[in-house]
Amino acid sequence: MALVELRRFRGSLLGALVGDCFGSLCEGLENVSVEWVHRFVHTLGGRADALMYTDDTAMARSLVQSLLEKPPFDEKDLAQRFTTEYFNDPDRGYGLGVVHVFEKLQSGEYCNVFTPAKEQFNGKGSYGNGAAMRVVGVPLAFPCVQDVIKYAKISGELTHASSLGYNGAILLALAVHYALQGNLSRESFLGHLLSNMQEVEADEKSRSDAVGLELGEFPYCNKLKKVKEFLDKGNVSCKDIIDELGNGVSALDSVPTAIYSFLRCLDPVDDVPKELNSLQRTVIFCILLGGDTDTIATMAGAIAGAYHGEDQIPEIWRKNSEGYKDAENWGKQLWELYNSRLPE
Ligand code: R7I
Ligand code: MG
Ligand code: MG
Ligand code: MG
Secondary structure, three states: OOOOOHHHHHHHHHHHHHHHHHHHHHOOOOOOOHHHHHHHHHOHHHOOOOEOOOHHHHHHHHHHHHHHHOOOOOHHHHHHHHHHHHHHOOOOOOOOOHHHHHHHHHHOOOOOOOHHHHOHHHHOOOOEOHHHHOOOHHHHHOOOHHHHHHHHHHHHHOOOOOHHHHHHHHHHHHHHHHHHOOOOOHHHHHHHHHHHHHHHOOOHHHHHHHHHOOOOOOHHHHHHHHHHHHHHHOOOOHHHHHHHOOOOOEOOOOHHHHHHHHHHOOOOOOOOOOOOOHHHHHHHHHHHOOOOHHHHHHHHHHHHHHHHOHHHOOHHHHHOEOOHHHHHHHHHHHHHHHHHOOOO
């Protein structure tokens, strides 16, 4: 395996941060106007305060810190960090269900840190996008695909016991993993993701969870095929993207949309200001979709940042994002960790 450049690690954490901070302004809106987005981009320089990050970044930060301080992976430490962070700063816009997991972990009545997540939604576990939105540290810490899959899954299972939830985290982690390698064609990028997800979704629990939710088997693979179809078509409308790929709070309705947004924004897009580079375009494109904008933009930003590198995130974008210095510093530390784990 070849050495991966530092700019990609910092780019991925910064892209994720900017996506969350900027996207949070529109979370839950059905319509985000092109005029509003243009005004936002052009007045960024005059803002007095940085935009605050939300639960997406709060949890991503806990995961990165745990990966750096408790290698290779310590689920108890991670559960503790998620919980402590939530109780220190609960008003970051957390999902409505996941707070029960933190309350149970805090109660001290659970010795197995995975049990509270299994009790969510009448024992079915959450299929929200919370496991995917925070996973970026995993592909930045582990160079080997099998480790990326394994730790994306375990880190997700602390809050999201439905395979629809943690498989979304696996897919997002894989997308960042392949983006880090740079220089992939859209076809080979999607081809790698599809082949990995065919294996991931073939297991018994993935099949039965998907069938139980009336989604049919291999729901992520089917969405990836739709992503390919849309890219081949070219100018697919916002409405078709929302109808077919989704812009909602479930992982299945948001992770493939983030992947699509990254790939579509490799080329210029109508409605996005022309002077923006590919990474900036990706973040703005996600915001224009409306719905779960902070989360879709943070996931697409993580992929785009890994692919394009931090050079595409201008100073003014960073400075408007709370905690950007941490992203820069942790990007460097993850880069060192990743490279130390490359096979000889
Ligand atoms: O997944 P999660 O952490 O939420 C992340 C979202 C992101 O948009 C963040 O920016 C933040 O705003 O929240 O939190 P969960 O509470 O586990 O899941 C989110 C939502 O998905 C839940 O509140 C439910 O509305 C829905 N959901 C389900 N609904 C029915 N049945 C998740 N799983 C189920 C389910 O099994
Ligand atoms: Mg959020
Ligand atoms: Mg919210
Ligand atoms: Mg969100």
